Amino acid sequence: MKITIDIDCTPEEARAFMGLPDVKPMQDAVMVQLQEQLQRQIERADPDALMQTWLAPSIEGFAKFQNALWSAAMGKAKGEEETGTSDK
Template identity: 55%
Template structure:
């Protein structure tokens, strides 16, 4: 014997029938908080702020030191060779 039962209801009606809580108010509140935090921090990710961080004078010195050390021109790189 095979029995098929078809129930036509909305997700809200199914949730209420099964006794599950309505999480819509909590979801709305969390999305508002998330949007507020994103709006507060959006200026940190502007192109000007990113370029300012990348082209910091200290960063240029670090890149220069890194290239000098990689090329073997750093301290002790060619010492003792003739």
């Protein structure tokens, strides 16, 4: 046996019906605080410091990765030249 019940109500009505608390005022207060903190952090942010802190390590990491790939490719090419063989 299968029974289907469709209830047409808003989320607020469903919370009230189930006895759940209304947390909207608390969410609004937290969001206001979060927005104020973010705005303060943005105002204090130093673009040069952000570049050195976040972007420089990723560029260095990419350069190291690129060098590793390049040296691996060059090592393979040297190995083929020395033995006179290829993978073809």
